[in-house]
Amino acid sequence: MSRRFEDRMFLALIAGATLLFLWLIATFFDAILWAVVAAIIFAPLQRALMRWRPDHPNSMAVLSLLTLIAVVIIPLMILSSFLLQEAALLYQGIQTGKIDFTQYFDQIRHALPRWARLQLNRVGWGNLDGVREQLGSLLSSSFQTLAAHALSLGQRAASFLLSLTVMLYLSYFMMRDGPRLSSMVIGAVPLHPARRVALAEKFAAVVRATIKGNMVVAVVQGALGGAIFWALGIGGALLWGVLMAFLSLIPAVGTGLVWVPVAIYLFASGAVVKGGILVFCGFFVIGLVDNFLRPILVGRDTRMPDYMVLISTLGGLELFGMSGLIVGPVIAAFFLSVWEIFITDRARLSAPAVREEEVKP
Known part of the structure; x- marks a missing residue:
């Protein structure tokens, strides 16, 4: 058996093992991706901390991770909470009629100068009743879709928390071992x-x-x-x-x-x-x-x-x-x-x- 054949078989084995591993971790693709992004963004902070305490890589990685949680994760959670509340209030206003798109269109149409209204009549847009109803229906259905997604997210809270935990866990190791991992990846690339x-x-x-x-x-x-x-x-x-x-x-x-x-x-x-x-x-x-x-x-x-x-x-x-x-x-x-x-x-x-x-x- 030639050495070239053995090398090709080994490369095929590497490719197969890599594809199998990627298939295995595909479920946590988002968590891994955002962990890599967090490690890239907070790499300057980690390097600065390592210059301060070079003999404590674990502690410095924990500090970087706590900074990530305090600066990014907690504000995003608070923002998401307020955003859902405001979206719910807006949807409720549409449903109860407090937010009336017909009134908005009437205000715009009556505020337009006479020549603009004549131009709208000339192109067939003088009667906006149908357009108003369609837009109101579209916005109402859009908020219904958002509400359904919000409910779905609530039902999948356990899955979200698991992905968040995986992301933070991986972020810690990528912050701590970032230079070594990047050197390994670069060294494994089969290029000049x-x-x-x-x-x-x-x-x-x-x-x-x-x-x-x-x-x-x-x-x-x-x-x-x-x-x-x-x-x-x-x-x-x-x-x-x-x-x-x-x-x-x-x-x-x-x-x-x-x-x-x-x-x-x-x-x-x-x-x-x-x-x-x-x-x-x-x-x-x-x-x-x-x-x-x-x-x-x-x-x-x-x-x-x-x-x-x-x-x-x-x-x-x-x-x-x-x-x-x-x-x-x-x-x-x-x-x-x-x-x-x-x-x-x-x-x-x-x-x-x-x-x-x-x-x-």
Whole structure:
């Protein structure tokens, strides 16, 4: 039996064992993913703690984990509780008629100038009764769906707590053993050492910058949007803020999908001052956060193009659900890293040949 055949069989055995293990842990995919994300985000804190107490890796990992719980987990739980309460109140208002979309449409239609109403009649939109009923039915059914999901989440509380426990447990070991684990993974990649190191460095930089930039910008824009809505007395400020945080992942127009329609309603209903304040804050407070904060967090060299962020985020959401917010940009970062290294290698290898042709008579 040849040595080459034995090597191929061993590689097949490695591939089979890896696929079998991935199938085994697929149930905890989300928990593992968020543990890796937590370890990446809190790696600078862990390194700082290790410089302070290099002989106590376990204790320093516990401190990092407690920081994660205090800064991320507990605030998210409190926010989720308030969010569910506000969604329930909003749904109850729709059901009891306190929130009347017919009234909102009437206010907008009567506030429009005469030429605008004539234009609506010309295009067949003068009678909005059917549109109002459809929109009210759509929103009502949407809140019913959200309520059903909330009930489902309540019924699956044990599964959620198990996933959360697994995530925190893995986060501890990834924070403690992060450098050693990453070195093992990099060393096992069957590539030329130079390409392996370049790929690992570029991939880590892009992933860390993308995750940090997207998450922090989303939180800041959502918090600012919710605070502005609350200050202007707009109902459901917490819901709007959370929605703006999610939509901020869509480049350029994300948060505008929320505050622009609300500003139009404020102008049409006669609240011109509030509408003007919302437009000003939308452009010069919420909108400029992305332009100023993201380059600081991400950097110009590691920032992915906006179109790549958009398609990777939407594709990730479609394939992986909420975890796609991370998985999509990570896959895109891996794609960009591989091709950048390939293009760099091609340019370096072709440069001598080009110079030789230039010196030929």
